[in-house]
Amino acid sequence: MMAVAKDASNLEEMAQDLAQRASEQLKSVFLDLLNSGVDVGGKLLQLECSLSGLRDSNGASSSRMRIASMELDTQVSPPRISWSPFDRQTALTGLKHVPPRKRRKLTDSVRERAPGPDQELNKNVLTSQPGSGVDTALRKELTLHGQPTPRSTVEKFIDGIWQSIYSGIKLDPTEVIEQWQAIESSGQPRLLTDTETGSAVRSTSVAQTDFGRMNVLTRKVSQTSRTCRSLEVIVQAHWAQCFDDRVVELTVSLPRENAKKQTIVEACMDFSWSEKELRNKMGVWRGYHDIALSGGWAALVFAGMGLYRFCKYRSSFASSTFETLKARKHRFEVAADTLHPRWRQLLGIIGGPTERKYIGHPHDWVVASPGDEAVPLPETYHQWDKNFSYTHLDEANIDADVWGALDPRTVSSPPPDGVYTCDTCGEQQSDDPPANHCSCFPNLYGSVKAGPAPVQVFRTPDGKNNGLVACCTFESGAAIGEFVGQITSGLANLDVMVGQTDSTTYQIWQGREGNHTRFINHSCHPNSEYERFVWLGTQRIVLVSKGVRAEEEITVDYSDVYWQDLDKVCLCGHAECRYDKRSRILPIAPAPT
Numbered sequence: 001m002m003a004v005a006k007d008a009s010n011l012e013e014m015a016q017d018l019a020q021r022a023s024e025q026l027k028s029v030f031l032d033l034l035n036s037g038v039d040v041g042g043k044l045l046q047l048e049c050s051l052s053g054l055r056d057s058n059g060a061s062s063s064r065m066r067i068a069s070m071e072l073d074t075q076v077s078p079p080r081i082s083w084s085p086f087d088r089q090t091a092l093t094g095l096k097h098v099p100p101r102k103r104r105k106l107t108d109s110v111r112e113r114a115p116g117p118d119q120e121l122n123k124n125v126l127t128s129q130p131g132s133g134v135d136t137a138l139r140k141e142l143t144l145h146g147q148p149t150p151r152s153t154v155e156k157f158i159d160g161i162w163q164s165i166y167s168g169i170k171l172d173p174t175e176v177i178e179q180w181q182a183i184e185s186s187g188q189p190r191l192l193t194d195t196e197t198g199s200a201v202r203s204t205s206v207a208q209t210d211f212g213r214m215n216v217l218t219r220k221v222s223q224t225s226r227t228c229r230s231l232e233v234i235v236q237a238h239w240a241q242c243f244d245d246r247v248v249e250l251t252v253s254l255p256r257e258n259a260k261k262q263t264i265v266e267a268c269m270d271f272s273w274s275e276k277e278l279r280n281k282m283g284v285w286r287g288y289h290d291i292a293l294s295g296g297w298a299a300l301v302f303a304g305m306g307l308y309r310f311c312k313y314r315s316s317f318a319s320s321t322f323e324t325l326k327a328r329k330h331r332f333e334v335a336a337d338t339l340h341p342r343w344r345q346l347l348g349i350i351g352g353p354t355e356r357k358y359i360g361h362p363h364d365w366v367v368a369s370p371g372d373e374a375v376p377l378p379e380t381y382h383q384w385d386k387n388f389s390y391t392h393l394d395e396a397n398i399d400a401d402v403w404g405a406l407d408p409r410t411v412s413s414p415p416p417d418g419v420y421t422c423d424t425c426g427e428q429q430s431d432d433p434p435a436n437h438c439s440c441f442p443n444l445y446g447s448v449k450a451g452p453a454p455v456q457v458f459r460t461p462d463g464k465n466n467g468l469v470a471c472c473t474f475e476s477g478a479a480i481g482e483f484v485g486q487i488t489s490g491l492a493n494l495d496v497m498v499g500q501t502d503s504t505t506y507q508i509w510q511g512r513e514g515n516h517t518r519f520i521n522h523s524c525h526p527n528s529e530y531e532r533f534v535w536l537g538t539q540r541i542v543l544v545s546k547g548v549r550a551e552e553e554i555t556v557d558y559s560d561v562y563w564q565d566l567d568k569v570c571l572c573g574h575a576e577c578r579y580d581k582r583s584r585i586l587p588i589a590p591a592p593t
């Protein structure tokens, strides 16, 4: 496959687009070849797509760029197809160098069953003592499980929806109204400060500078523009439905073809467009309509930048695409309703329902089987505890009855100069982002908070009750969350994490309060692991991805210590499961605590 670009500035965008489409087609070319029965003589075949630019931005002729490549190895049985994705860095500038990074990984047990009265509390699973089973983990940023992760166009489209729902930009129609009122009252565009709109004001003096004010204005205009764009696609999708309704209306007195023609003429008159222009737009708007119909309005409203292209080229418009979107409809709605409480008001413009369906914290809802509505979290524990409730915490809660004013996780007293240094990277740590230079887990510590982790509590189909599913990819080395709960001691016969510093042993219990890490199930082949980390002199337990794909269940190894005295069967389903054959087979996992 060869494509030619006239202008080098378009090359990269064109390459990305072609790479996406080519990668989907190359595989079927190879599969056709194999199915046709052609004898390729036990060879290694390579199929490559490249893009050539006639000249670069300086007018010089530019070289060929490899955008996709696939290998067919017929030396093995069955033949193996491997794929190299388009990588901008590789294609344009050579391989990006990612420096290895030292990490403290917990190689021993992480979760424990709190010992009963006859057991000793002596399993020091988390310890900051040197030489205690700590080793180094290297960060792999570009791969998952060491493999490139090809994503189909539909998967990328869905990724875009999740990223937009979880991005810091709130989709809120009141922003548009406030901006409009400000323009009306002063007769010209005016900067609304955060105080005027009731939002949190940044405490630093930067907020008072021209730059700070410009940041606020730019954010507001971006938000406004995004909201208007959402209104636009809602209206256009609804227009496609109204078009069909009008055709049906006219069909009462006209043959169907004539009715359609007349509807087009009516629309061309109102839009002042030629029929060709209208048909072009109609194709795209019908795409918006089909997305809203299958994935719900949230799928359309939060679709990322690729929406127009997705609907214009329609290369993925197959029934399977719409089934895929339909299966995620309620998942999108749970996230959209809880993170953007006012987004449904946008539907008011077409007379659609504006009432929120899912109220509360994103993890107050358990997403269920594809197509089913989400259920309130407490309901999923009623069979064990009719009064179940769960409080979502951002920070650990220290049990004052046990510890008083002391935080047992403290590993060092405040340095005389007040400056904490990271044990891992050696850089200065601070809760004040401009003063912080440690970027070990930037989504958890020291940076401006990026919002909640893109994960959902889901109903497992195999008897583990709930679990945690990733909405977006977590690259290997990325933090999924801190193990947050009640910092206590002396609990018995409950699931706890045991932590230990040089001087103290403590328990973290997530039974009634904590965060999303509480819902993570065990697997004998997990895709995440716990690492200990010290932030501002306090020990933290961080769940770190080993390469979690979007839509995959997040799992961790609870360890032998957890399972050894437990009368439970492991339901992880892995071929090398260590605890699937226990003395007693239970139909459903006992009450998670």
Ligand SMILES: C[S@@+](CC[C@H](N)C(=O)[O-])C[C@H]1O[C@@H](n2cnc3c(N)ncnc32)[C@H](O)[C@@H]1O
Residues within 6 Å of the ligand: 463, 464, 465, 466, 467, 495, 518, 519, 520, 521, 522, 523, 569, 570, 571, 572, 589, 590, 591, 592, 593
């Ligand atoms: C921390 S909770 C995990 C979330 C839990 N599934 C829930 O619904 O709340 C730990 C409990 O989940 C269940 N569980 C986790 N992993 C499991 C596995 N691989 N096999 C069986 N049960 C598991 C056990 O009941 C365990 O006590």
